[in-house]
């Protein structure tokens with residue numbers, strides 16, 4: 001690593017190490033970032049699940065995307081309306097298949113999903129999680145307390161689905177790397193959904209506080225302090241690699257180095273979640289305090305992966321929601337996931 005990257009590493013360490021352990025433990029696992037409902041977290045789980053079981057669970061995956069879109073709309077509605085009467089009105093409108101809940105516009109996509117509930121998928125019963133949400137969300141000082149039974153619907157369904165697949169012996173499991181894993185933010189869902197037991201997972205993060213949090217939650221799992229600029233692993237050591245929300249926080253030189261490193265250690269495929277990507281010709285570097293908050297160019301990122309031998313499919317979350325589900329609401333129009341494969 002050269003001096004510039006060494007200095008950047010020190011600045012990144014200072015940035016993340018000054019944060020409170022309790023804040024690091026919770027800030028990326030709630031609200032729109034809740035990995036049970038965040039579309040980019042779903043995409044990375046589905047990326048792993050396709051490797052584990054091929055296309056067998058594709059219907060369950062597409063139902064889960066609808067579930068997430070519905071729950072995100074409902075959560076936002078509960079947050080903005082702030083009381084049980086509004087949720088009761090939405091429930092009544094859905095039951096009447098009406099788009100008007102006493103002035104709240106009930107979107108077509110939600111009504112369509114509601115009509116299909118309860119239902120079943122891949123032989124698994126899907127409960128009416130929308131009614132569950134509307135009936136059981138409570139409010140404290142106008143803030144919604146979400147019903148966990150409803151939000152965990154797909155954690156239970158995936159547990160049941162995976163229980164049907166024989167588990168591979170640990171020595172033959174896919175080796176999966178997650179750089180910048182935070183406080184096991186996405187791993188919590190991998191664990192709750194029954195996926196963690198099926199893979200050989202390693203997570204690393206530059207911030208020791210995050211790794212201490214992760215180890216406290218999952219003492220049996222391999223969480224290490226590590227730097228994406230210098231991953232201590234041989235070439236193609238991991239079958240798969242997934243990560244979220246790291247590249248925009250690096251200098252452009254750091255970005256190049258990090259891309260090089262994650263491609264170097266990955267044998268088959270990567271799933272990379274970005275939070276600030278745009279259709280612009282070149283990256284915009286924006287130093288912020290001791291780190292960065294860059295806007296990255298979709299085309300430049302695509303070329304960077306192509307140069308390193310990976311073909312890609314690009315999924316903008318907003319476009320996916322609109323085109324696949326007819327859902328207009330997205331919490332971040334710049335959120336985009338790259339699904340990347342080494343061509344056979």
Ligand SMILES: C[S@@+](CC[C@H](N)C(=O)[O-])C[C@H]1O[C@@H](n2cnc3c(N)ncnc32)[C@H](O)[C@@H]1O
Pocket residue numbers: 009012016028179180181182183185186204205206207210226227228229243244245246249
């Ligand atoms: C925005 S957070 C994302 C955390 C997690 N991936 C998620 O999406 O919930 C960025 C993470 O990158 C980590 N990080 C920053 N620079 C890093 C580096 N050079 N190597 C490894 N991790 C780094 C930070 O400590 C922080 O946990």
